[in-house]
């Protein structure tokens with residue numbers, strides 16, 4: 001470099017009448033040289049034949065340096081080719097099991113990456129609690145979805161992908177009824193899952209409180225309400241065997257009925273969540289409770305206002321009462337079967353459904369039902385699982401429709417003959433079809449009489465299946481919790497986003513370049529005049 005300067009800079013400054021200085025002082029001379037005006041043109045032409053190439057070389061070097069600087073800045077900070085991590089959760093519900101695969105950017109090691117559902121798989125067959133008498137089959141039933149999961153998660157990620165199984169109300173009930181049988185089902189399921197290439201983390205029964213709280217986390221996480229510290233959405237979950245309500249209320253600080261409180265610190269915000277799970281009030285068990293009420297005297301036939309006119313099926317008492325929710329109410333001396341027929345009358349159905357709730361006992365300041373404390377409802381609510389299945393089938397997901405109109409619509413639906421219903425819905429399972437009149441009535445009764453939604457607050461409910469592509473349910477919240485994916489404190493964010501950083505570096509580089517060109521102004525002048533002379 002010094003050699004370069006001796007060769008090029010020194011001849012550029014003939015007007016300084018200097019003899020070549022020691023190399024170390026050459027840099028110091030550059031500004032002096034440039035600040036002193038140009039030499040006489042004739043002199044320059046004579047003494048400095050290099051002035052034009054020097055200007056070009058300095059300009060080229062400047063451009064190269066600046067371009068290199070910008071390229072380094074851009075490359076250093078460019079978003080890397082996205083790599084993902086995965087987590088798998090099996091939701092072993094009372095009516096069925098579903099597998100969910102979640103995905104998030106691998107480089108977000110401070111847990112700021114968004115977790116999204118990549119794929120879901122519905123296990124064929126009933127829930128694992130139905131395999132109490134043949135536990136091996138519970139494990140086998142999961143194989144098809146596990147194979148599917150192997151296709152969806154890249155092979156190199158298999159060993160590090162955590163795999164969880166969480167069981168809900170079906171297994172809660174089996175555990176109450178026969179804990180040895182429940183253990184055997186878990187053993188069989190565990191054996192099957194250990195054979196998968198994923199990192200199996202165990203299978204367990206979630207408490208009703210966990211199910212409610214993780215459902216609330218899922219809904220609020222997917223809505224970005226937690227990371228942004230926004231007002232939260234309550235969660236209403238209706239399963240086959242239990243139902244959960246979870247919300248934040250200013251009125252609730254956990255002092256009244258502390259067993260309903262769950263505390264979270266998420267992204268630097270504290271949440272005091274009210275949550276309650278009603279075992280036996282999922283839609284299938286609620287149906288049993290209702291039928292148990294209708295058959296308490298052990299009749300041969302039951303005329304049911306919650307079934308369509310023309311509905312006519314023989315049912316076994318042993319099957320109806322085969323659940324801890326109703327087993328202690330089995331009528332003595334009842335026949336083996338009863339004839340279940342429909343009359344399709346919503347108002348009467350509502351009266352029958354109300355019988356399964358206890359609205360009178362309450363030792364707290366206020367209750368939902370069955371003596372359970374509930375603070376005043378607050379904020380919007382997301383209602384998912386069977387809430388969605390039923391309301392979407394009945395075309396009742398629009399909660400801006402007044403409750404009275406919703407009831408009238410349901411009234412017309414229930415009054416429709418069974419043969420017409422079957423004919424109009426050839427693609428829907430008869431088991432589901434037979435239940436939508438009851439389920440619709442049950443949902444409205446649970447929401448309005450049970451949880452105390454009014455005609456006004458009913459419109460705060462959103463019946464949802466998915467939020468931004470991920471299913472609403474407890475599984476995502478459960479995985480986020482077990483993988484510590486939601487930080488307690490808000491993570492530090494870089495002072496500038498990538499685009500801002502690159503822009504600033506580029507602007508600085510351009511400014512330096514312009515300053516450099518200006519500092520070379522004396523040389524341009526000489527060069528231009530020389531061109532004219534020549």
Ligand SMILES: Nc1ccn([C@@H]2O[C@H](COP(=O)(O)OP(=O)(O)OP(=O)(O)O)[C@@H](O)[C@H]2O)c(=O)n1
Nearest residue numbers: 093094095096168169239240241242385386389
């Ligand atoms: N198209 C569908 C699918 C399901 N269902 C009903 O919805 C309920 C299942 O809801 P889900 O959230 O899957 O419940 P589970 O997880 O099986 O039950 P739980 O959480 O109580 O263990 C069942 O009553 C089932 O009959 C329905 O009515 N229509």
